Amino acid sequence: MDSRIIASPTKCSSCPLKTINAFRPHTTNEENFIASFKSGELSCEPGMTVIEEGAHSPHLYTILEGWGFRYKTLEDGRRQILNYVLPGDMIGLQGAMLEHMDHSVDALTPMRLCVFERSRMFSLFEKHPGIAFDITWLASREESILDEHLLSVGRRTALERAAYLMAFLHHRAVRAGIACESSAFLPVTQNMVADTLGLSIVHTNKTLKKLATLQFIRWRDRGCEVLRPKALAELAKWDPLSRQERPYI
Amino acid sequence: MDSRIIASPTKCSSCPLKTINAFRPHTTNEENFIASFKSGELSCEPGMTVIEEGAHSPHLYTILEGWGFRYKTLEDGRRQILNYVLPGDMIGLQGAMLEHMDHSVDALTPMRLCVFERSRMFSLFEKHPGIAFDITWLASREESILDEHLLSVGRRTALERAAYLMAFLHHRAVRAGIACESSAFLPVTQNMVADTLGLSIVHTNKTLKKLATLQFIRWRDRGCEVLRPKALAELAKWDPLSRQERPYI
DNA sequence: CGAGTACTTGAGTCCGTTCAATCCCAGTGG
DNA sequence: CCACTGGGATTGAACGGACTCAAGTACTCG
Numbered sequence: 001m002d003s004r005i006i007a008s009p010t011k012c013s014s015c016p017l018k019t020i021n022a023f024r025p026h027t028t029n030e031e032n033f034i035a036s037f038k039s040g041e042l043s044c045e046p047g048m049t050v051i052e053e054g055a056h057s058p059h060l061y062t063i064l065e066g067w068g069f070r071y072k073t074l075e076d077g078r079r080q081i082l083n084y085v086l087p088g089d090m091i092g093l094q095g096a097m098l099e100h101m102d103h104s105v106d107a108l109t110p111m112r113l114c115v116f117e118r119s120r121m122f123s124l125f126e127k128h129p130g131i132a133f134d135i136t137w138l139a140s141r142e143e144s145i146l147d148e149h150l151l152s153v154g155r156r157t158a159l160e161r162a163a164y165l166m167a168f169l170h171h172r173a174v175r176a177g178i179a180c181e182s183s184a185f186l187p188v189t190q191n192m193v194a195d196t197l198g199l200s201i202v203h204t205n206k207t208l209k210k211l212a213t214l215q216f217i218r219w220r221d222r223g224c225e226v227l228r229p230k231a232l233a234e235l236a237k238w239d240p241l242s243r244q245e246r247p248y249i
Numbered sequence: 250m251d252s253r254i255i256a257s258p259t260k261c262s263s264c265p266l267k268t269i270n271a272f273r274p275h276t277t278n279e280e281n282f283i284a285s286f287k288s289g290e291l292s293c294e295p296g297m298t299v300i301e302e303g304a305h306s307p308h309l310y311t312i313l314e315g316w317g318f319r320y321k322t323l324e325d326g327r328r329q330i331l332n333y334v335l336p337g338d339m340i341g342l343q344g345a346m347l348e349h350m351d352h353s354v355d356a357l358t359p360m361r362l363c364v365f366e367r368s369r370m371f372s373l374f375e376k377h378p379g380i381a382f383d384i385t386w387l388a389s390r391e392e393s394i395l396d397e398h399l400l401s402v403g404r405r406t407a408l409e410r411a412a413y414l415m416a417f418l419h420h421r422a423v424r425a426g427i428a429c430e431s432s433a434f435l436p437v438t439q440n441m442v443a444d445t446l447g448l449s450i451v452h453t454n455k456t457l458k459k460l461a462t463l464q465f466i467r468w469r470d471r472g473c474e475v476l477r478p479k480a481l482a483e484l485a486k487w488d489p490l491s492r493q494e495r496p497y498i
Numbered sequence: 499c500g501a502g503t504a505c506t507t508g509a510g511t512c513c514g515t516t517c518a519a520t521c522c523c524a525g526t527g528g
Numbered sequence: 529c530c531a532c533t534g535g536g537a538t539t540g541a542a543c544g545g546a547c548t549c550a551a552g553t554a555c556t557c558g
Contacts, residue, residue: 054302055458070396072341072397072399072400074400074404074405074486075486076486078404078405079404080399080400080403080404082396082399082400093385093389094389094392095394097385097386097389097390098386098389098390098393098491099331099493100461102393102396102397103396106264122378122382125374125378125379125381125382125385126378129374129375129378129381130374130383132374132378132382132385133370133371133374133381135385136346136381136384136385136388136537137346137347138345138387139385139388139389139392140342140343140346140388141346141347142392143343143388143391143392143395144343144347144351146392146396146399147319147321147331147351147352147395148321148351149399150321150331150395150398150399150402151321151323151331152330153402153403153447154329154398154402154444154445154446154447155323155327155329155447156323156327157513158513158514175357180497189535189536189537190536190537190538191535191536191537195403196403197403198402198403198404199514199515200514200515200516200535202514202515202516202538202539203513203514203515203535204515205537205538205539206514206538206539207514219537222535222536222537237323237324237325242347242348244348266502340543398505406545407545407546436503438503438505439505440503440504440505448546448547449546449547449548450504450505451506451507451546451547451548451549452545452546454505454506454507455506455507455546458506468505470503471504471555
């Protein structure tokens with residue numbers, strides 16, 4: 001149940017993210033640089049904390065495989081899940097730019113992560129403006145997602161919020177190449193859904209039951225099967241994110 | 250009540266932000282580049298929309314003077330305020346990186362903005378990695394703030410939320426050089442506070458009244474006077490942001 | 499002086515909470 | 529093989545925080 005550095009990491013030339021067509025391919029030049037920037041790989045088991053709030057980790061990561069989530073907690077244990085992380089996402093950027101992490105990241109499923117050295121960030125900006133631009137792109141996209149979540153938690157009803165979350169996660173899973181357009185299995189517990197939506201577990205359960213009665217989702221095997229993503233998005237009054245190709249590092 | 254391009258903009262050498270000591274000074278080299286990157290100035294009256302959701306503006310801006318706020322709305326008019334913008338903040342970055350803006354920005358007080366051309370962003374990354382790094386720093390900081398807002402709206406009680414917001418805005422005003430440590434005047438209406446906290450106006454009013462009874466704030470002249478910022482932060486269980494010097498563009 | 503906006507306040511309702519059981523299932527150990 | 533354990537899901541009941549509705553005050557501005 002511990003994380004471990006993988007002895008023989010994948011070569012960038014056979015990076016699993018290369019095969020996902022939502023990602024913009026790297027040029028040879030870019031790939032070579034990223035290969036030199038990569039310092040290793042990390043594997044995590046479900047439930048493990050990859051990054052801890054307050055830490056000033058020397059690393060940042062790109063998800064190669066698996067699901068995780070970012071969250072913050074108050075002193076008394078109240079927890080808010082901020083976003084989910086999927087293959088292609090970068091985590092730990094805040095720790096690299098600011099003084100320390102303001103949130104934690106836990107693994108939801110077994111994960112594999114690509115490790116980079118925070119200390120080399122500035123030289124990346126100097127030597128590869130294109131990749132630096134991509135990192136800023138990713139940061140802007142994260143901000144855009146947080147904006148929508150905030151709108152959701154602040155102004156949508158419980159049912160709309162739940163519908164939004166399921167449609168959102170479906171969309172992200174499709175774009176990360178781990179689900180198909182018509183359905184998806186999301187490895188989340190109702191407890192996590194509650195902590196994402198800002199609701200209690202009890203009311204989350206009752207709300208999800210309504211979505212299940214509508215046949216929009218089905219709950220099984222400790223997770224959520226999304227059956228009608230479009231209907232969910234419509235119910236939530238949510239426009240899915242852009243489908244343009246996105247960069248990854 | 251209209252925006253207008255200012256005919257004779259301030260020279261960067263006498264930028265009002267230079268005198269605020271929370272900001273890291275530019276080198277001569279940086280200042281010269283920014284001066285060439287700056288394409289003009291814009292002035293806005295209160296209530297004016299500076300940037301509109303969905304737009305793909307050719308500009309991005311740095312606030313030189315005044316308050317504004319970022320927000321999103323649902324089709325039926327429900328509004329969520331995402332964050333406030335103060336001198337030194339950059340707005341429109343999303344429009345520059347992604348396809349279009351996912352939120353709007355309105356002026357709260359008279360504002361003066363420094364205008365940059367979106368089309369020159371990439372060359373900025375190529376020619377001035379240090380400034381590119383600063384832009385990414387600003388984006389990370391915005392993300393960090395949104396994380397805290399999300400925690401607030403999702404998991405804090407109404408009273409904690411209100412206390413957090415007032416402490417947060419006080420902190421930001423101090424850091425932007427427009428308020429002192431012991432108190433501040435915030436030019437926000439209760440309607441805006443409600444739309445920031447995800448509460449109704451009525452309940453926001455009753456909650457603010459409690460903070461006023463505690464003598465933590467006082468409401469007057471269409472705004473909030475923060476009297477005891479530390480007590481507010483403590484009530485909200487909030488650790489103020491870093492006090493390290495921050496960059497600006 | 500009328501109109502508009504912001505703020506206040508009370509009353510009643512409802513959405514979402516807490517408390518408290520219960521069920522189901524997977525894993526563990528005797 | 530089965531009792532025991534623990535996490536997740538489910539349900540009912542009662543409470544309460546936050547909502548809506550509805551008035552009323554205070555102030556600014558034309």
